[in-house]
Each structure stands twice: as structure tokens, then as C-alpha cells.
Amino acid sequence: MSQIQLLYQLQGIDSEIQEKKKLLSAVLQAQKETTALLQARKRVETAVSTLASSQSAKKTLRQEMDTLDRNKKSREQRLYSGNVKNPKELSDLQNKIESLARRRTVLEDGMLDLMIAVDDDEEELAAARSHLKETNRAWQEDQAELKQKKHRLALRLHKLGQEREKKVPLIEAALLKKYDRIITRQKGLAVVRLQVDRCSGCQLNVPAQQIKKVNEGEIIQCHNCSRILVPVR
Ligand SMILES: [Zn+2]
Structure with missing residues (x-):
């Protein structure tokens, strides 16, 4: 097999290696x-922490309401015990009880808001968990497929590496050096076919004199892109 044909095969191997590496x-x-x-x-x-904070606010408010209820109850007991005779103390007690009752109404409104918030947060957490479950399931499915793909690509790359090792010693060192230089400069493509009178690397016309030499088996580079030209047949 001619040097140019060997080089063309090497290019085929290298192109596939590049392609498979990109896929990998x-x-x-x-x-x-x-x-x-x-x-x-x-x-x-986020949903877990939002729910935790609204639950904690609800608990704090519940404790505040319980304390308020105990205060109110003890004052009511004192008011109705009949032990307090002093009119000033009686009216103070009454005022305090009324003020506690007003405060309780405010707290009840707050409690209602918090109960709604906790409900909403629980709903959001359930929705978020179900969304995560579904997303994770889809991802796991993809993973199984990706694992197989990776395995196939790794095997093919190993095979290509072996083919390359066999091919390289058959090519003259100087030619191989030239090939390596061009492949670095020309984005991985150093050897291309002549398409009638055009270089299939850069698509420019190749002078007739050059075409003749290519077809006679000479190692000819495209005058424009420097790639090595391979005869059509
Ligand atoms: Zn060219």
C-alpha cells in the first residue's frame, strides 16, 4: 500500500478518534x-425551611396566646371572687381584662394567617417533593442509557488506539511529521481527497499540474490550505 493511502487511513482513524472523544x-x-x-x-x-419557619412562628404565637389566656383567666377569677372591694382596683382589673381581650383578637387574626401559611407551605412542599421524584426518575433513566453509551465509546476508542499504533510504524517519519504539523494547524484534518479538480478541505480549485502529480502518487499539498491531497482513486 502506498504511503499516501496509509496516511489517508491514518486520517480516517484520527478523525473517528476526534469524533468519538467529542461524543464521550x-x-x-x-x-x-x-x-x-x-x-x-x-x-x-426551600419548601422545607419555609414550612419550618411558619410552623415555628405558629408555635410561638400559640404559646403567647396560652400565656395571655392564663393571665386573663386569673384576673377574671380575681374580679369575680368577691375579694376585691376597692373600686379603683376593680376598675383596673376590668380595664386589664378588656385590654387582654383586644390583644387576643389581634393574635387570633395572626393565628389565622399563620394557619393558612402553614397549609400553603405544606402543599408547596408536597408538590416540590413530587416534582423532585419525577425529575430524579427521568434522570436515572438517562443515566442507564448514558452508561451504556460511555462503555461503547470507550471500547471503540480503545480499538481505534490499537489500529493507530499498528498504522503509524508503516508511515515514513518525515511524512508523519508533516501530517502532525498540518493536523494541528488545520483543525484535525490533514489529508483530503481531490474532488475532480477541487480540494475537499478548502473547496478551492487545484491547478491541473498539481492534480497530475497527485494522480501520479506524489505527496502534494493544497496550495491554499496545505492539506495533503489524495487521488480520487
Ligand atoms: Zn485546500
């Missing part, structure tokens, strides 16, 4: 947790 890196990227999953988990965390 996309798979590795997809194996990371998705934004959707991270957001779904964050939503649950």
Missing part, C-alpha cells in the same frame, strides 16, 4: 446532575 465528553457532561435536578432539589430545600 458530551456523555461525561450529561452524567453530571442536570440543572433541572439541582433546581428541583433546591425547591424542596
Whole structure:
């Protein structure tokens, strides 16, 4: 087999290696947790902490109401005990009881708001948990598929590496060096076919004299993009 044909085969191997590596890196990227999953988990965390704080506010308010009720009750007991005779003390007691009753109405309104808030927060937490469960299920399904894909790509890349190792010693060192130089400069494509009279790398016309040499098996580079040209057949 001619040097140019060997080089063309090497290019085929290298192009596939590049392609498979790109696919593999996309798979590795997809194996990371998705934004959707991270957001779904964050939503649950937020819902848990919101519910905890509204429950805690409700508990604090409940304690305040209980304290108020005890104060009010003890003053009422004293008022109706018949032991307080002093009119000033009686009217003070009455005023205090009335003021506690007004305060209680305010607290009841607050309690109502908090009960609604706790209900809403519980609903949101349940919705967030179910959304996370669904998102996670979809992600897990993808993972199984990605794992297989990764395995197939890794196997193929291993095989390509072996083929490359066999091919490289068959190519003259100087030519291989030239190939490596061009492949670095020309985004991974160093050897291209002639398409009638055009370079299939840069699509420009190749002079007739050059075409003739290519077809005679000479190692000719495109005058425009420097890629090595391979005869049509
Ligand atoms: Zn070209």
C-alpha cells in the first residue's frame, strides 16, 4: 500500500478518534446532575425551611396566646371572687381584662394567617417533593442509557488506539511529521481527497499540474490550505 493511502487511513482513524472523544465528553457532561435536578432539589430545600419557619412562628404565637389566656383567666377569677372591694382596683382589673381581650383578637387574626401559611407551605412542599421524584426518575433513566453509551465509546476508542499504533510504524517519519504539523494547524484534518479538480478541505480549485502529480502518487499539498491531497482513486 502506498504511503499516501496509509496516511489517508491514518486520517480516517484520527478523525473517528476526534469524533468519538467529542461524543464521550458530551456523555461525561450529561452524567453530571442536570440543572433541572439541582433546581428541583433546591425547591424542596426551600419548601422545607419555609414550612419550618411558619410552623415555628405558629408555635410561638400559640404559646403567647396560652400565656395571655392564663393571665386573663386569673384576673377574671380575681374580679369575680368577691375579694376585691376597692373600686379603683376593680376598675383596673376590668380595664386589664378588656385590654387582654383586644390583644387576643389581634393574635387570633395572626393565628389565622399563620394557619393558612402553614397549609400553603405544606402543599408547596408536597408538590416540590413530587416534582423532585419525577425529575430524579427521568434522570436515572438517562443515566442507564448514558452508561451504556460511555462503555461503547470507550471500547471503540480503545480499538481505534490499537489500529493507530499498528498504522503509524508503516508511515515514513518525515511524512508523519508533516501530517502532525498540518493536523494541528488545520483543525484535525490533514489529508483530503481531490474532488475532480477541487480540494475537499478548502473547496478551492487545484491547478491541473498539481492534480497530475497527485494522480501520479506524489505527496502534494493544497496550495491554499496545505492539506495533503489524495487521488480520487
Ligand atoms: Zn485546500
